[in-house]
Amino acid sequence: MLRLLRKVKKMRSLLSPLSRKTKMFMYLLLLILGTYLINIFILYEMNFVAHKERNMLVKQEYVLVHIDLKGAPPTTKYLTSMLSKLKTLGANGLLMEYEDMFPYKGRIANLSTPHRYDEEPLKKFLTTATKMDIEIIPLVQTFGHMEHVLKLEEYETYREMLMHPDVICPSKNESLDLIREMLRQVITFHESVAPLKHIHIGCDEVYDINFCHRCKARKQDDMDIYLRHVKNVRDIVRSLTPTTTVLIWDDMLRKIRPGMWQFYEHFDNIEPVVWDYKAHITISHLSLRFYHDHFSHTWIATAFKGADGVETVLPDIRKRLSNILSWMYFIQGYKFGGESETHNFKGIVLTGWARYSHFEPLCELLPVSMPSLIMQLLVVKRFNKGIPASSLDEDWSVFFWKHLLEDFYTALECNDDLRIHIDSFNGCKFNGTFPLYNIIRNYTTFVDRMLNKFKDNDFDLYMQYGNIHMRKTLEFLSDSEGIYGSLRYLEVVSKKAMQRYFSANVYKEYIGYKSYRLYKLLHQCAMKAKSVVDLRRWGRGRKIPEFPFFQPPYVTSLTTKDLKKLSTKSVSTYNTRTLGPGIFG
Template sequence: MYFSRNRYRVISIRFFLYAVILFSSYLCVSFYLMSESMNFTSKIRVQNITAIKLPNVVVHLDLKGFPPKLSYLKALLPTLQELGVTGLLIEYEDMFPYEGRLVNLSTKYAYNKTELKDFLQTVIHFGFDVIPLVQTFGHMEHVLKNKEFAHLRELPTQSNVICPSKSESRLLIRHMLEQIIKFHQSILPLKYFHIGADEVYHINKCKQCLQRHETNATIYLKHVKETTDFVKEISPQTTVLLWDDMLRKISIKDWGHAKNLRAEPVYWRYNMKEKISHAALYQYHKNFDDIWIASAFKGADGMTATLPIVQDRLSNHLDWMLLIQNYKFGGEVDTHSFKGIILTGWSRYFHGAPPCELLPVAIPSLYLNLLLIKKFREGHDMTNSHDTIDFFHKNLKDDLTEWLRCGETVDLDDIETKACSFNGDDLYKVIFNSDMIISHITYNMELILKYYTDDEYRQHNIQMYNKYLTDMWFLESKMKKVLARYYYDNLRMIHSGRPRQRKMITERSTRRSLGEALNY
C-alpha cells in the first residue's frame, strides 16, 4: 500500500511537470507566432516581387472648375509616357463644346473643337488611350442646374441626380453620349468609355420612380444597362466602364439584373481606413469580364485642400499594389489579373464645391505614385520596410528626386524647400507659401483676440497685421502671374477657402520669415 501511494505520487508529480512544460511551450510558441504575425502585418514585404500584370495605367484629368491650358497638358505627355501611363481618363463636364439643344451644358470658357481635337491627336500620337467620362446618373449638377433641364431632377431641390424614369431624361443622356462619342470617333475609334454612375444619393424618390414599384438596386441597374446598351449601339467595339460604389450596396438577390450589364466596374478606394469589400470583388468577378481599380493622387485630402498629403497618397497606392500582386479568388489557383488602375485627380468634390488641389501642385504626388506602380509592373526588387515613410526612403526617394529634377534629395513633406524644376514647381511654391502666411495670420489673430484688453499688445499686433495685409497683396499679384502660365486668363483663381492647418506648416513657419516666403 505504501509503495503504491509513493508510485502514485511520483506519477502525479511527473504528470504535473509535463503539463507545466507543455503549457509553457504552448505559451512560448503562441507568443512567437503572435509576434511574427504582428510583425508580418506591420511590415511591407515586397522584396523579390513578381511583376504585376496591370495592362492599363490611366491618369484622370478632372476638368470641372479649373481646367488647365491644353498646352500645359501637352507638356506633361512625354513624362507620363516614360512613367508608364497608357491612357487618360478625361472628365469634361462643362468643358466639352456641346452643340444644338445641349449648348447650355458648356461653360462659355469651354475648349473649342479645333483646339480640343489638336490636343487629342497629340495624346494619341504618344500612344495613350483616350477615355471620355460623362456622368449619366449622379453628379449631374452641371446639367440639372440649368432651368431648361431642372424638371428632370429626381428631387426638385437637388441638382445632382437625374430621374431615370422620365423618357426625356434618357433622351438627354443619349444626346450627350452621342455628341461626345462621335466627336472622339472622328479622331480615332474609342477603346473605352466611362459613364460615371457613382454616388447616386437619391434613387426612387420622385413620383414616376415610386410608381414603378421596384427596388433601388433594380432601378439603378436598369438605368445603367440602358446607358451601356446605348454606348454599345453607337460604338459596338467600345468597352464601358463605371464607378463601382453603387454596386457594392447591391444585395445578392438583386445581382441577377447585373448579369447582362456589358460593362466593367472600377473599384475605387482612396484611403487605408476604408476596407476592401472582397464580397463585392467576388461578385464583380462572377458577373463581369474584368475588374479595374482606382486610387487618388490628388483630390482626396479634403474639400478645400491646397496641396496633396503626399504620404497618404503614397500609402493609398502602395496598399493597392500589395493587395493585387497575389490576389486570388476562393477556389482558384491562379492570381487574378486586374484590368487596370485609374489614378484619379479630382479638382472638386462636386460641381458646386470649392476647388481643391490644382493639377500642377500635384505633380510630385502623381510622379511618385507612377514610379511606384512602374516598379511593381516591372517586378523590381524592393527593400522590406516597416511603414510608408521608411519604404519611400529605401525604394523611391532617389527616383523621385531625379524625376522632379531637384538639386537636393526630397522628402515626402519637404518638396517645396528644394531646388526642384518639375512642371508646376513655381505654383507649388506660391501655394505652399500662401498657406504658410495664412497660418501666420490665423495664429496672430488668435493672440489678438486672447489679449485684446492689452492696449500695447493690441497696437503691436495691428501694426504686424498691416504688414501681413501688404504681404498678401504682394502674394496675390505673384499668384496671378504664376497661375497665368497654367490657366487661361478668364479662369484665373485667387486661392480661397480655409487651408489645412498642417503641423508641417506650423513648425516651418517658426523657422522662416514671411520675407523669405515671399522671395523664395
C-alpha cells in the same frame, strides 16, 4: 480547464434525466449541425475568400491618369507638355472628366461654361496624345454628380429631387434623351480623332433614388432602378459606338446585398472601377467575387490628389504613397477561391479630383500635385517590373527609401544635395512646377497663420469691456495694413505663377476663395479699431459684456418634455436625431 470540466459536468447533469434515445437524437443532431457548419466554411473559403500567393509581379493592361476638369481646366498647352513624362513613367491612358468643360453645341450648348475648351485646341491635344499611343477615355456623368446640368433652369424638372440638383430622374424619357445627346456629341468628337475603345459613364454617389412619383410608380427596389439605368445608358453607348466598353465607378454596386447577386445576370460590356482612397484600403473580397462573376473585367482606382480634404492645398504625399502601396499589396498575387490562376485586374486609374463636387471649392491644383502623381506612377511601374518578396508589405517610408528614392528625384529633376525629405522640393525643376508649388505653399501658409493669429486675438473682447488700450489699438491698425499689403503682394505673385497653367477665371476663383476669410477678418477688426481710435475718455468701472443666450434653430421646436429629457440624459446616450439635423444633415 477546470471551468470547462465543470461545464461538461453541468451538461451531463442536464441530459441525465433524458431517455437514451433522446440523448442519441440530440448527439446526432449536433453532429449534423457541426458537419453542416464545417461544409459552409469550406465552401465560403473556396468560392469567396481571395487566396494570395507571393508573386512579385502586378500585371495591368491599363495605367490611366484621371484629369478632372470641373470648372478649372488646365490649358491644353500645359496638358500637352505633361504627356511625354507620363508616357515615360508608364501611363498609357488619360481619363478626361470634362463636366462643363466640353464644347457642347446645339440645344445643349448651355451645359458648357463660358470658359470651356475650344474645339480646335482640344482636338489638337487629343491628336497628340493618340500619336503617342496614349488612349483618351472621356468621362461623362450620367446619373449622379450632374450638378453642372441639373442646376440650370431648363433642366430643373429632370431632377430626382427638386432641392438636390445632382441626381437625374432615370424614369423620364427626357432624361435619357438628354444623356443620349451628351454622349453622342462627346463620342463623335473623340472618334473624329481615333476609335473610342472605352468610355466612363460615372454613376457614382447616386444619393437620391426612388424618390420621385415616376420612380415610385415602378414599384422596384432602389438597386433594380439603378442597374436598369446603367444598362439603359450602356445601350445608348452601344447604339452610338458598338465596340466601345463602358466603365462605371463601383460604389453603388457595393449596396447590393450578397443574397441578391444571384438574381442578376452577367453585365455585358460594362466594367466596374473599384475605388478606395484611404491610406489603408478596406476592400470586400466578397464584392470582388461578385464583380468577377458578373462582369468581364474589373479595374481599381487610387487617388494622387483630391482625397485629403475639401480645402487641401497640397497632397499629403505620405498618405497618397500609402494608398497606392496598399492597393499594390492587395492585388499582388490575387486569386479567387477555387481558381488556380492569378487574377489580373484590367487596369488602374490614378484619380486626381479638382473638387469634391461641382459646388465645392477647388482643392489641390494639378501642377502642384505632380510629385504625388509621379510617385504613384513609379510605384505601379516598380510593381510591374517585380518586387523582391522581402519587400512585400513594407511600410511606405521603407519602400520609398529602398525602391523609389533615386527614380523619384530623377523624375522631378532635383539636385543631389536636396534629397532629404519626401515632400521637400526646393531645387527641383520638373516642367516649371516647383516655383508654383513653393509660391502656393507660402501664400496659403501665410493666410492660415494670419487667420490663426486674429482668431486668437482678444482685442474685440476688451473693446466690449470698454477698456480700450489706445497704443495696442494703433499698433493693431498698423499691423493690419502691413498684413493687407503682404497678402496683396502674395496674391499678385501667385496669380502670375498660375497664368502659365490656367486661364484667368481659375486663378481668380482660387486666390479669391483662399483670401476671402482673411480679408473679411481684417476688415471687421479694422472697422472696430477705427470706431474707437478717437476715444479720449474712459469710464471708471469695468464694463462686463452681456452675451445673448445662444439657441440652435432646432431648440425652439422642443417641447417641455423634450427639455426635461435632455436635462436627465447624457449627450452620449440621448438620441440626437430628435433634436434636428446633425453635422451632415
